[in-house]
Amino acid sequence: MTEKDVSTTTIGAKVWKDGEFIDWNDARVHIMSHVIHYGSSVFEGIRCYKNQNGSAVFRLREHMQRLINSAKIYRMDVDYSLDEFCDSVVNLIRECDLDECYIRPIIFRGLNEDKPAFGVNPFPNPLSTYIAVWKWGKYLGEEALENGIDVCVSSWERFNSNALPAMAKAGANYMNSQLIKMEAILGGYSEGIALDDRGYVSEGSGENLFLVNNGKLITPPLGASILPGITRDSVIQIAKELEIEVVETVVQRSALYLADELFFTGTAAEITPIRSVDKITVGSGKRGPITERLQEEFFKIVNAERPAPSNAPWLTYVSEVAEKKSA
Numbered sequence: 001m002t003e004k005d006v007s008t009t010t011i012g013a014k015v016w017k018d019g020e021f022i023d024w025n026d027a028r029v030h031i032m033s034h035v036i037h038y039g040s041s042v043f044e045g046i047r048c049y050k051n052q053n054g055s056a057v058f059r060l061r062e063h064m065q066r067l068i069n070s071a072k073i074y075r076m077d078v079d080y081s082l083d084e085f086c087d088s089v090v091n092l093i094r095e096c097d098l099d100e101c102y103i104r105p106i107i108f109r110g111l112n113e114d115k116p117a118f119g120v121n122p123f124p125n126p127l128s129t130y131i132a133v134w135k136w137g138k139y140l141g142e143e144a145l146e147n148g149i150d151v152c153v154s155s156w157e158r159f160n161s162n163a164l165p166a167m168a169k170a171g172a173n174y175m176n177s178q179l180i181k182m183e184a185i186l187g188g189y190s191e192g193i194a195l196d197d198r199g200y201v202s203e204g205s206g207e208n209l210f211l212v213n214n215g216k217l218i219t220p221p222l223g224a225s226i227l228p229g230i231t232r233d234s235v236i237q238i239a240k241e242l243e244i245e246v247v248e249t250v251v252q253r254s255a256l257y258l259a260d261e262l263f264f265t266g267t268a269a270e271i272t273p274i275r276s277v278d279k280i281t282v283g284s285g286k287r288g289p290i291t292e293r294l295q296e297e298f299f300k301i302v303n304a305e306r307p308a309p310s311n312a313p314w315l316t317y318v319s320e321v322a323e324k325k326s327a
């Protein structure tokens with residue numbers, strides 16, 4: 001990157017802070033906030049897509065429920081109900097007038113400036129809740145969805161769930177993700193796959209992982225120190241509807257090299273094919289037919305070209321196109 005490079009990211013003009021809209025530039029914290037020193041935050045990552053009917057958030061309720069669950073694990077008493085959280089996201093996107101965006105709700109332990117506390121004990125530190133939005137393109141590159149990416153198995157292990165609960169999407173977990181990601185980038189790969197403390201395959205730094213073998217989908221179980229990914233769940237439901245067998249089971253490292261197809265799932269990564277692991281070509285070295293089929297169905301649902309499996313309400317509309325509104 002040169003000094004002349006400038007960010008082309010479009011950010012939301014407003015940020016939602018505990019029930020109010022504030023300017024993006026005013027969304028600041030004191031450097032002695034508990035979260036800065038001890039990683040005490042829980043957060044979400046959600047996408048709002050523009051489709052033929054308007055702009056819709058993908059699986060908003062499931063994401064906000066996971067935020068509430070993450071907060072519960074960390075004994076954070078949340079002041080908002082699931083409905084209030086969902087309404088706040090929709091209102092913020094409207095306020096910022098974005099037709100497509102990435103949504104980042106976050107709850108963290110701050111600083112009581114009248115009665116500061118600097119120790120590890122989080123209880124004296126007040127909670128703050130923010131939601132920010134910005135436009136985010138393809139996380140692993142524009143080409144990745146079609147051509148696939150090159151990944152490595154990380155020398156860093158995924159943490160054991162009795163050390164840091166993987167069920168919670170907590171800020172501190174992403175120190176582990178950063179080690180995995182940095183090692184991958186410096187090694188010339190797009191992403192790293194972590195093994196768990198038993199040596200079985202866990203997940204990417206910010207993605208769940210699926211293998212395709214003899215027409216079946218195989219994915220590590222929730223017990224393998226993985227985040228219960230909402231895209232993972234979407235893919236499982238779509239696969240079942242297509243009568244593709246899904247097996248949630250432990251996966252050995254070497255099975256990655258021998259898979260017919262391999263792909264990541266995640267809100268940011270969507271469904272990204274993997275074409276090599278540790279420089280060993282996976283399958284044909286390009287996106288496989290089952291990965292492509294699942295991508296197709298996934299994007300049809302996101303684009304409102306077909307309903308979700310069992311007609312589940314996966315899309316929450318922020319705005320609708322004029323003619324649909326009056327119809």
Ligand code: PMP
Pocket residue numbers: 045177203204205206207208226227228229230231232265266267268
């Ligand atoms: N694992 C990790 C560690 C992640 O950060 C993410 C992204 N949230 C995922 C898996 C995928 O989860 P989701 O599909 O809900 O975005």
